[in-house]
Amino acid sequence: LQHLEAKIENKVSKDFPTVKFLNYKNRKRILVTGGAGFVGSHLVDRLMLAGHEVIVVDNFFTGRKRNVEHWVGHENFELVHHDIVRPLYLEVDEIYHLASPASPPHYMLNPVKTIKTNTLGTINILGLAKRVGAKVLIASTSEVYGDPNEHPQSETYWGHVNPIGPRACYDEGKRVAETLSYAYMRQEGVSVHVARIFNTFGPRMHMNDGRVVSNFILQALQNDSITIYGSGKQTRSFQYVSDLVDGLVALMASNYTQPINIGNPVEHTIEEFALIIKDLVGTNSKIVELAAVEDDPQRRRPDISRAKKYLNWEPKVPLAEGLKTTIMYFAKELQKTKHSQKN
Ligand code: NAD
Ligand code: UDP
Ligand code: UDP
Numbered sequence: 001l002q003h004l005e006a007k008i009e010n011k012v013s014k015d016f017p018t019v020k021f022l023n024y025k026n027r028k029r030i031l032v033t034g035g036a037g038f039v040g041s042h043l044v045d046r047l048m049l050a051g052h053e054v055i056v057v058d059n060f061f062t063g064r065k066r067n068v069e070h071w072v073g074h075e076n077f078e079l080v081h082h083d084i085v086r087p088l089y090l091e092v093d094e095i096y097h098l099a100s101p102a103s104p105p106h107y108m109l110n111p112v113k114t115i116k117t118n119t120l121g122t123i124n125i126l127g128l129a130k131r132v133g134a135k136v137l138i139a140s141t142s143e144v145y146g147d148p149n150e151h152p153q154s155e156t157y158w159g160h161v162n163p164i165g166p167r168a169c170y171d172e173g174k175r176v177a178e179t180l181s182y183a184y185m186r187q188e189g190v191s192v193h194v195a196r197i198f199n200t201f202g203p204r205m206h207m208n209d210g211r212v213v214s215n216f217i218l219q220a221l222q223n224d225s226i227t228i229y230g231s232g233k234q235t236r237s238f239q240y241v242s243d244l245v246d247g248l249v250a251l252m253a254s255n256y257t258q259p260i261n262i263g264n265p266v267e268h269t270i271e272e273f274a275l276i277i278k279d280l281v282g283t284n285s286k287i288v289e290l291a292a293v294e295d296d297p298q299r300r301r302p303d304i305s306r307a308k309k310y311l312n313w314e315p316k317v318p319l320a321e322g323l324k325t326t327i328m329y330f331a332k333e334l335q336k337t338k339h340s341q342k343n
Pocket of ligand 3: 211212216293296
């Protein structure tokens with residue numbers, strides 16, 4: 001058997017140089033919903049490189065086949081085009097449940113669908129987990145804290161969310177997803193993990209994502225005006241995507257079942273953030289102030305004591321380093337777009 005495994009490993013490593021080959025005992029079948037999206041595709045890379053079998057379920061609303069195409073054809077990988085609002089029947093050991101639009105312009109495009117995805121979709125995933133006895137990790141969000149009255153936000157804070165505002169489809173959708181997770185845990189014994197993810201950035205963010213990182217970088221790269229919504233005094237704390245993936249994998253491996261913040265506690269005003277990007281890109285872009293958006297949270301910074309204590313996790317990538325990689329990614333994407341427009 002060892003000889004056979006070595007032979008297969010040799011074949012795999014020829015096609016996919018860095019894939020390890022796990023023996024059957026350690027290899028898991030892992031479902032990643034939303035695996036063709038920004039965060040999901042980085043997580044898929046990590047799980048595939050560790051030698052697991054990975055099934056991606058995605059309806060390609062905001063995700064793209066391109067994000068995972070390098071795995072298509074690999075024997076450990078499967079890409080399923082499916083909308084999680086409808087039931088799905090698979091046999092898996094672990095589920096990372098990431099399917100949901102994440103950027104405000106995307107989730108506001110179809111608020112009803114955003115609610116259905118986070119409620120009905122999450123029920124289907126928890127129903128599946130219950131049937132097959134899989135561990136589930138739910139991708140929740142710092143938005144469950146709304147426009148917070150407590151700063152920094154720790155997991156014990158219950159939040160301050162407008163239930164009928166333009167962000168409610170997402171914020172309340174995720175709050176129900178959390179409620180559902182703990183109801184399935186208490187009533188049905190499902191093993192759940194809840195990650196409250198704070199603002200994350202990196203390569204493979206959608207060009208038209210509309211979030212601040214992609215907007216500012218693209219504006220700076222094209223010498224367009226950098227658009228600040230409102231005074232620019234509102235704050236956010238940005239984490240690089242590889243740190244988030246480390247945190248998600250550590251959470252899944254742990255026995256910790258309470259919600260846990262995964263984010264980088266280094267906080268900046270949006271105005272400072274615009275200047276940092278302007279400086280890193282070296283652009284002449286003007287910085288302009290546009291109207292404030294409704295219900296925009298004014299301050300956001302994670303308290304990550306829980307993640308440090310229970311997962312031995314903290315972010316490693318400094319903001320400037322992560323931004324440089326992301327700027328290079330967007331510069332290449334712009335070149336590709338220009339090239340395809342010419343042809
Ligand atoms: P993304 O939009 O890039 O990825 C979401 C993926 O889910 C996409 O591939 C999309 O096509 C898929 N999807 C959406 N609705 C679906 C449905 N009904 N059925 C099947 N697939 C569906 O977003 P992301 O930034 O990668 O976010 C991933 C997860 O992390 C989301 O659940 C999001 O709420 C959460 N999150 C992200 C951030 C962040 O800053 N990126 C912050 C907090 C929470
Ligand atoms: N479900 C699913 N896949 C499964 C098991 C369940 O999609 O493998 C869906 C099923 O359609 C159901 C939901 O998950 O509507 C919740 O399942 P649960 O067992 O809690 O509810 P019930 O089937 O008893 O209504
Ligand atoms: N923002 C901005 N200009 C932009 C996009 C966003 O000033 O072009 C602001 C936005 O109002 C918010 C912050 O940047 O205060 C983060 O916005 P994003 O949409 O990235 O994420 P979220 O509000 O969900 O944290």
